Amino acid sequence: xxxxxxxxxxxxxxxxxxxxxxxxxxxxxxxxxxxxxxxxxxxxxxxxxxxxxxxxxxxxxxxxxxxxxxxxxxxxxxxxxxxxxxxxxxxxxxxxxxxxxxxxxxxxxxxxxxxxxxxxxxxxxxxxxxxxxxxxxxxxxxxxxxxxxxxxxxxxxxxxxxxxxxxxxxxxxxxxxxxxxxxxxxxxxxxxxxxxxxxxxxxxxxxxxxxxxxxxxxxxxxxxxxxxxxxxxxxxxxxxxxxxxxxxxxxxxxxxxxxxxxxxxxxxxxxxxxxxxxxxxxxxxxxxxxxxxxxxxxxxxxx
Amino acid sequence: xxxxxxxxxxxxxxxxxxxxxxxxxxxxxxxxxxxxxxxxxxxxxxxxxxxxxxxxxxxxxxxxxxxxxxxxxxxxxxxxxxxxxxxxxxxxxxxxxxxxxxxxxxxxxxxxxxxxxxxxxxxxxxxxxxxxxxxxxxxxxxxxxxxxxxxxxxxxxxxxxxxxxxxxxxxxxxxxxxxxxxxxxxxxxxxxxxxxxxxxxxxxxxxxxxxxxxxxxxxxxxxxxxxxxxxxxxxxxxxxxxxxxxxxxxxxxxxxxxxxxxxxxxxxxxxxxxxxxxxxxxxxxxxxxxxxxxxxxxxxxxxxxxxxxx
Numbered sequence: 001x002x003x004x005x006x007x008x009x010x011x012x013x014x015x016x017x018x019x020x021x022x023x024x025x026x027x028x029x030x031x032x033x034x035x036x037x038x039x040x041x042x043x044x045x046x047x048x049x050x051x052x053x054x055x056x057x058x059x060x061x062x063x064x065x066x067x068x069x070x071x072x073x074x075x076x077x078x079x080x081x082x083x084x085x086x087x088x089x090x091x092x093x094x095x096x097x098x099x100x101x102x103x104x105x106x107x108x109x110x111x112x113x114x115x116x117x118x119x120x121x122x123x124x125x126x127x128x129x130x131x132x133x134x135x136x137x138x139x140x141x142x143x144x145x146x147x148x149x150x151x152x153x154x155x156x157x158x159x160x161x162x163x164x165x166x167x168x169x170x171x172x173x174x175x176x177x178x179x180x181x182x183x184x185x186x187x188x189x190x191x192x193x194x195x196x197x198x199x200x201x202x203x204x205x206x207x208x209x210x211x212x213x214x215x216x217x218x219x220x221x222x223x224x225x226x227x228x229x230x231x232x233x234x235x236x237x238x239x240x241x242x243x244x245x246x247x248x249x250x251x252x253x254x255x256x257x258x259x260x261x262x263x264x265x266x267x268x269x270x271x272x273x274x275x276x277x278x279x280x281x282x283x284x285x286x287x288x289x290x291x292x293x294x295x296x297x298x299x300x301x302x303x
Numbered sequence: 304x305x306x307x308x309x310x311x312x313x314x315x316x317x318x319x320x321x322x323x324x325x326x327x328x329x330x331x332x333x334x335x336x337x338x339x340x341x342x343x344x345x346x347x348x349x350x351x352x353x354x355x356x357x358x359x360x361x362x363x364x365x366x367x368x369x370x371x372x373x374x375x376x377x378x379x380x381x382x383x384x385x386x387x388x389x390x391x392x393x394x395x396x397x398x399x400x401x402x403x404x405x406x407x408x409x410x411x412x413x414x415x416x417x418x419x420x421x422x423x424x425x426x427x428x429x430x431x432x433x434x435x436x437x438x439x440x441x442x443x444x445x446x447x448x449x450x451x452x453x454x455x456x457x458x459x460x461x462x463x464x465x466x467x468x469x470x471x472x473x474x475x476x477x478x479x480x481x482x483x484x485x486x487x488x489x490x491x492x493x494x495x496x497x498x499x500x501x502x503x504x505x506x507x508x509x510x511x512x513x514x515x516x517x518x519x520x521x522x523x524x525x526x527x528x529x530x531x532x533x534x535x536x537x538x539x540x541x542x543x544x545x546x547x548x549x550x551x552x553x554x555x556x557x558x559x560x561x562x563x564x565x566x567x568x569x570x571x572x573x574x575x576x577x578x579x580x581x582x583x584x585x586x587x588x589x590x591x592x593x594x595x596x597x598x599x600x601x602x603x604x605x606x607x608x609x610x611x612x613x
Contacts, residue, residue, distance in 0.1 A: 039402045046399070047413040050471065054416075056439045057428045071437040113323035120320035126313075132321070134602070139332050141524075141598040143531035145567040146591045149574045149583055150338030151331065153349065174327025205316055234421040236534040241575070253423045257538050260427055267431055277424040285419050289412075296475050297482040 186220030223295030360581035397480030418474025
C-alpha cells in the first residue's frame with residue numbers, strides 16, 4: 001500500500017481512511033458496526049440462557065446436602081465426593097452397563113440391517129419402490145404407543161422376555177425406519193457410475209455394497225450410528241415398558257427418575273447423577289460434531 | 304441359481320436386500336397394528352382369554368372415561384402451542400446464527416448442546432431449576448423483585464413450563480433451518496436489494512418462499528412428535544409431585560390436577576396399570592389417526608421429505 005499510494009493518486013483517494021469525507025460510506029460503516037453489536041449481544045444473551053441450566057446443575061451437584069436445599073446459587077464448599085457417592089449408589093453401575101448394552105447392541109444391529117435396505121431403496125429399480133419408501137416414512141411417523149400393547153403381550157407371553165432389554169434390542173436387527181430413510185438420502189448422493197463400473201468389473205451386488213458403497217457412505221453410516229446410540233441412551237418409554245419389572249435391567253434414563261425418588265431431598269446427588277447421564281452424549285458430540293450436524297441437516301433438507 | 308431367469312434373479316436380489324426391513328415391517332409394525340384394532344373390540348385384562356364386546360370400549364373412551372377429555376385437551380394444547388413456538392423460535396435462532404460474523408462455532412454449539420441432553424435428565428434438571436422453594440430461577444427472580452409462579456406445581460403453569468423445556472432443546476430445528484437459510488441463492492438477495500427491498504421485504508419475498516417446504520416439514524414432524532409427548536410430561540409430574548414412587552405406589556398421572564396428562568400417558572396407564580387392554584388400544588388408535596392425518600398432509604404438500612423422492 002505504501003509505495004503504490006505515493007505513485008498513483010487515484011487509488012490513494014479510495015484507500016484513504018475509509019472515505020472519511022464520504023458521509024454515505026460513514027453511515028454504511030456505522031450501520032454495519034451497530035448491526036454487528038446488535039447481533040452479537042442477542043447471541044450472547046441467548047447463549048447464556050441456553051448454558052445457564054448446565055451451570056446451575058453443576059454448581060448444585062457439588063454443594064453439601066443442606067446447602068443444596070437452601071436456594072443458594074454458589075457452593076460455599078466444593079463437595080466433589082458427591083460424584084463418588086452417586087457411583088456407589090445401588091444400581092448406578094448396573095444402569096450404566098445396561099445403557100451401554102442397549103445402546104451398543106442396538107446401534108450395531110441398526111447399522112447392519114439398515115445398510116442393505118437403504119442401498120436397495122436408493123439404487124435398485126423395482127416395482128413397488130415408491131410404495132416401500134412411503135411405508136418406511138409412515139413407520140417413521142408412527143407414535144410408538146400405537147403398537148406397544150400387542151408387542152408387549154407377544155414379548156411377555158410368548159417369549160417370556162419382559163424384565164429384560166431384549167424386546168428393545170432384537171427388533172433393531174430388522175431395520176429402523178429412521179435410519180433407513182436417512183441412509184437412503186445419503187446414498188442417493190453417490191453417483192451411479194461407481195456402482196456401474198463395479199458391475200462391469202464383474203463385482204456381485206453384495207461385494208459392490210461392501211467394497212464400494214460402504215466406504216463411500218461412511219459419513220452417512222456414522223450419522224445413523226450416532227443417532228441410534230443417542231436414541232437408545234435417551235429412551236425412557238421402551239425400558240419403562242419392558243425392563244421396569246426387574247431393577248437389574250434398568251437403564252440410566254429409567255434409573256435416574258427412581259434415583260430422585262429414592263433421594264427425596266438430596267438435590268445435590270440428583271444433579272450429580274443428572275450430569276453423569278448427560279455427560280456421555282455430550283462428550284461423544286464433541287468428538288463427532290460434524291457427522292451429527294450433517295445427519296440432522298440431511299433429515300430436514302432434501303438430499 | 305444358474306437355472307433361474309434373469310428377471311427372477313433380479314427380483315430375488317431385491318427381496319434379499321430388503322428382507323431385514325420386510326420382516327421388521329410385518330412383525331413389528333403390521334402385525335401389532337392389526338392386533339391393536341382387534342383388541343379395541345375385545346374385553347381383555349391380559350389374564351383371561353379376550354372376549355368380543357363390539358363397540359363397548361370405543362363408547363367407554365369417548366363417553367365415560369373421565370380422563371380422556373383432559374388428556375386429549377392437553378395433547379392438542381401442546382401440539383398447537385409447542386409446535387408453533389418451536390418453529391418460530393427455531394427459525395429465529397437459525398436466522399440469528401446466519402447473521403453472526405464472529406464465533407459462529409461457539410454460538411452454534413451453545414444453542415445445539417441442550418438438544419442432546421437426555422429427556423429424563425433435562426426434565427429432572429428443569430424441575431429442580433424451577434423448583435418454587437429452592438430453585439435458582441425463583442431465587443434470582445425474587446432478588447429482582449418478581450413474584451414468580453410455582454411452575455411445575457401450578458396447573459396453569461405446568462404446560463408452559465414443559466414448553467420452556469422443549470424450547471431449550473430446539474437445537475435440531477435450528478440446524479435444519481440454518482441449512483435451509485444458507486441454501487437460499489445469494490443472487491436473489493442482491494437482486495432484491497437493487498430493487499430497494501428492506502430487511503422485511505427481503506425476508507418476505509426471498510427467504511420465506513424458499514424455506515416454506517422446510518417450515519412445513521418442521522410443522523408436520525413437530526405435530527407427530529408432540530402427539531407422542533410422554534417422557535417429559537410423565538417425569539416432570541412425578542418429580543414435581545414429590546411423591547416417593549416405590550414399587551406398588553400408585554400416583555395419579557398428570558400432576559398437578561391432570562394438567563400434564565397426555566394421551567400417550569393414558570395409553571400406558573390404561574394398558575399397563577389398569578390392564579384395560581381394550582380401552583388402551585382405542586386410545587392408541589386415536590393417536591394413530593391424528594399422526595396419520597399429519598403424515599398424509601406432509602406427503603401431499605410435497606415438503607422436504609418427499610421432494611427427496613428421486
